[in-house]
Amino acid sequence: MTTSYILDTGPLSTLCSFPLNGSPYIYTVLKYASVLLADGVITEAGRGKIWRTVSPLINTGEIKSISSPIEPEILDTSYGNDLGLGERSTIKLGLKLGLITVIDDRDAFVVANRFGIHPIGFQDWVVKLVQESDLSVQTAIEIVKASAKQYPKMYLAHTLQLLSSSELRTK
């Protein structure tokens, strides 16, 4: 039984765009985690080339698509000009389901916290998959290094240290 996580469009795009042994590493990650996507994320994914990867996974049920609630409406009225549809939809679904939410955008991350959900960033999620779901440290390092350019440089050394610590704990 794998733990379920709600992913925003940013982390989903990262998973679908970088290859691990020639194929996007979403295929590897799905062995260690269940991925839920809010309908707003599906809409955004459907407008880009990651849809070629995401669509079949939804059709086979390997990724689940869930409608986010309308509430809290203030997310749209107050933040509609500042956050994207996927980000607002992800926060609403996180509130509704109470699952761990993976959000990379700084503004969306802060707003999510204001609503009482405590998201994690992509790199911390990868660390979590090592610590809690037996994703190998080697694979995690490969994923983190391949996608490092998308995140502030200062995160990388810390993330690699966390992964090294995880490896020591499992030995």
Add this chain to the structure above:
Amino acid sequence: MQTKEAHAYDLFLEARALYTGKTSSEVRSEIDADEFEARIRALHYQYISGKFSFGRFTELAGVAHLELREILDALDLSTHH
């Protein structure tokens, strides 16, 4: 050799076509290379200044997440604050 700006414009045409369901030629007729670059740099400045999120940036630019990252990368513009 193609300039980075020309490469970014080509990426935009393809991404915008996918985003809207139009053809690249239709997108090209709607926004020329200079207009594209001015707009994307202006939006990027606002994004970096904290005016809106990356998700909102994609909506305003009219391209999807991954494609916007590739366009910014081609222009040597940072994709994070």
